Amino acid sequence: MLITFEGIEGCGKSTQVDLLFDYLNGKGHRVIKTREPGGTAYGEALRDVALRKNIEVFPLSELLTIMAIRAQHVEELILPALQDRAIIVCDRFVDASYAYQGYGRGIDLGIIETLNRLVTKGVRPNLTVLIDCPAGLGLKRKAKNDRSLDRFEKENLSFHRKIRNAYLKLAKEDKNRFFVVDGKAKVSVVSTIIRENVESLLIRYGFE
Amino acid sequence: MLITFEGIEGCGKSTQVDLLFDYLNGKGHRVIKTREPGGTAYGEALRDVALRKNIEVFPLSELLTIMAIRAQHVEELILPALQDRAIIVCDRFVDASYAYQGYGRGIDLGIIETLNRLVTKGVRPNLTVLIDCPAGLGLKRKAKNDRSLDRFEKENLSFHRKIRNAYLKLAKEDKNRFFVVDGKAKVSVVSTIIRENVESLLIRYGFE
Numbered sequence: 001m002l003i004t005f006e007g008i009e010g011c012g013k014s015t016q017v018d019l020l021f022d023y024l025n026g027k028g029h030r031v032i033k034t035r036e037p038g039g040t041a042y043g044e045a046l047r048d049v050a051l052r053k054n055i056e057v058f059p060l061s062e063l064l065t066i067m068a069i070r071a072q073h074v075e076e077l078i079l080p081a082l083q084d085r086a087i088i089v090c091d092r093f094v095d096a097s098y099a100y101q102g103y104g105r106g107i108d109l110g111i112i113e114t115l116n117r118l119v120t121k122g123v124r125p126n127l128t129v130l131i132d133c134p135a136g137l138g139l140k141r142k143a144k145n146d147r148s149l150d151r152f153e154k155e156n157l158s159f160h161r162k163i164r165n166a167y168l169k170l171a172k173e174d175k176n177r178f179f180v181v182d183g184k185a186k187v188s189v190v191s192t193i194i195r196e197n198v199e200s201l202l203i204r205y206g207f208e
Numbered sequence: 209m210l211i212t213f214e215g216i217e218g219c220g221k222s223t224q225v226d227l228l229f230d231y232l233n234g235k236g237h238r239v240i241k242t243r244e245p246g247g248t249a250y251g252e253a254l255r256d257v258a259l260r261k262n263i264e265v266f267p268l269s270e271l272l273t274i275m276a277i278r279a280q281h282v283e284e285l286i287l288p289a290l291q292d293r294a295i296i297v298c299d300r301f302v303d304a305s306y307a308y309q310g311y312g313r314g315i316d317l318g319i320i321e322t323l324n325r326l327v328t329k330g331v332r333p334n335l336t337v338l339i340d341c342p343a344g345l346g347l348k349r350k351a352k353n354d355r356s357l358d359r360f361e362k363e364n365l366s367f368h369r370k371i372r373n374a375y376l377k378l379a380k381e382d383k384n385r386f387f388v389v390d391g392k393a394k395v396s397v398v399s400t401i402i403r404e405n406v407e408s409l410l411i412r413y414g415f416e
Contacts, residue, residue, distance in 0.1 A: 042263050046273065049253040057250050060327065061280035065254065068272035075266045111326065118319065119268065 001205055002082065002123065003198065004093040006170075007131035008163050009153050010138030011183040012190060016131060017091045019191045020198065024087055029207065032081050035091035036069060040076045043069040051150040059105035063112065066097055071119040078123055087207065093125060095170050100152065103166030104159060127201050129194055130171050133183030135160035209413055210290065210331065211406065212301040214378075215339035216371050217361050218346030219391040220398060224339060225299045227399045228406065232295055237415065240289050243299035244277060248284045251277040259358040267313035271320065274305055279327040286331055295415065301333060303378050308360070311374030312367060335409050337402055338379050341391030343368035 003020070007013045014035075021033040037047040050057065050065045057065075070093075081088050094116045102109045135157055142153050171178035179197050181190050202208045211228070215221045222243075229241040245255040258265065258273045265273075278301075289296050302324045310317045343365055350361055379386035387405050389398050410416045 042257070042265050042269065045257040045260070045263070046254065049250070049257060052253070055250050055253070056284070058280055058283045060283070061250065061276045064272050064276035064279055064323075064327070068269045068276055071272055072266055072269035075268070076264070115272075119272070 001085075001087045001201070001207060002078065002090065002093075002125045002127075003088065003201075004090045004095070004125040004128045005131065006092060006095045006099070006128055006167055007183060008133065008135060008138045008160050008167070010141035011131040011133040012141075012187065013131050014091055015187060016129070016191055016194055017089055019187075020194060021089050023191075023195060024089070024198070029202075030084070030086040032077070032086050032088045033091075034073070034077060034088060036073060036093055036096065037066055038069065039073040039078075039090070040069075042072045042076075051152065053148065053151055053154060055151075057151070059101060059107050062105065063097065063101040063107055063115070066101065067115045067119050070094075070097075070116075074120055074123055079121065082123065087202075090125075093128075094120060095128060095167070098170055099163050099166040103169075104155075104163050125177060126205065127198065128171075128174075128178050129197070130167050130178055130180045131183040131190065132164065132168065132180050135164050137184065138164075209293075209295045209409070209415060210286065210298065210301075210333045210335075211295065211409075212298045212303070212333040212336045213339065214300060214303045214307070214336055214375055215391060216341065216343060216346045216368050216375070218349035219339040219341040220349075220395065221339050222299055223395060224337070224399055224402055225297055227395075228402060229297050231399075231403060232297070232406075237410075238292070238294040240285070240294050240296045241299075242281070242285060242296060244281060244301055244304065245274055246277065247281040247286075247298070248277075250280045250284075259360065261356070261359055261362060263359075265359070267309060267315050270313065271305065271309040271315055271323070274309065275323045275327050278302075278305075278324075282328055282331055287329065290331065295410075298333075301336075302328060303336060303375070306378055307371050307374040311377075312363075312371050333385060334413065335406065336379075336382075336386050337405070338375050338386055338388045339391040339398065340372065340376065340388050343372050345392065346372075 005013045024031040038044045046069050097112050101107045102112050171180050213221045232239040246252045254277050305320050309315045310320050379388050
């Protein structure tokens with residue numbers, strides 16, 4: 001079972017990934033928490049390079065770096081975990097490429113789809129939780145965390161608005177897979193809503 | 209004008225790239241020396257990760273990393289230099305992907321061709337110098353250099369034999385572009401042969 005989380009910077013994604021992981025873990029499930037870009041030793045090392053602030057990266061090169069990371073992630077971690085009937089909770093996956101490199105950077109969506117198909121080897125998320133939140137709120141939250149911002153976080157408000165709208169569009173186009181939560185709500189409220197949704201999914205797939 | 213050099217590890221490629229660069233430079237041409245994987249700040253940083261010895265990299269991920277590096281290389285350096293009518297001398301380019309990731313790692317050649325077409329944006333080498341040398345000799349030369357070997361150099365003899373044969377096959381399939389030199393010959397002999405070939409190319413393209 002693959003559960004992915006998507007959303008703009010500062011939407012509360014990582015917090016909710018942690019909370020869901022702890023919850024499922026506490027219930028005795030075999031759960032793996034992972035993220036993109038990253039998730040493997042090779043992928044995390046590429047991520048470090050790809051997010052560096054002071055380096056200029058062309059959109060196509062950025063996309064191919066993300067795809068290199070995803071190819072490694074799928075083969076090294078996700079496919080074996082799925083065969084092992086583990087529950088994978090993943091912070092960003094295929095949809096982030098459409099949102100960021102497609103709608104955000106302007107790369108042709110068909111190219112992204114072709115590459116996603118090549119690297120995922122048929123893996124599709126069973127559930128994608130989109131934590132929706134206004135771009136201004138997300139950026140304000142990020143700025144509060146007292147650390148330097150990476151290449152994506154440094155983008156301006158209009159870029160992050162584009163990403164938010166892209167995610168909402170993607171969710172609308174694939175209603176069966178996406179579950180949209182209001183990221184403006186309290187952390188505990190958001191986590192409860194997500195838990196309920198995941199619980200019904202686990203029952204449906206025979207995990208409970 | 210784009211002149212690329214190809215060949216297995218230890219064939220003498222980098223030495224000949226340096227010699228040709230110095231020669232053309234000395235003649236007053238605007239020459240740029242570059243390499244793959246690498247060639248840009250971003251590409252060199254990705255290269256450092258991709259060649260690390262102690263990291264497992266799946267073939268498809270390796271290919272996509274190389275393509276990310278090439279996309280950046282073409283857009284940031286090669287295309288502007290070509291528009292500037294510079295002579296680019298490049299240590300490895302598109303053919304290395306067919307040889308290493310295709311024939312070496314077993315990735316479908318059609319996938320490599322599609323990706324090469326995507327990232328090169330129509331750029332094709334005007335001349336590709338293949339320095340051919342037996343795999344055993346190449347590896348012996350590499351081992352002499354007293355430094356630790358990277359992920360590719362660490363591959364065994366049969367891998368490097370495959371790469372050599374792949375390069376010879378590629379050269380045979382595109383005789384107009386490839387120029388094959390015997391890498392067993394002395395450095396000065398090899399460099400003279402290459403110079404003569406490049407000179408006639410420069411005249412043909414109006415650089416002299």
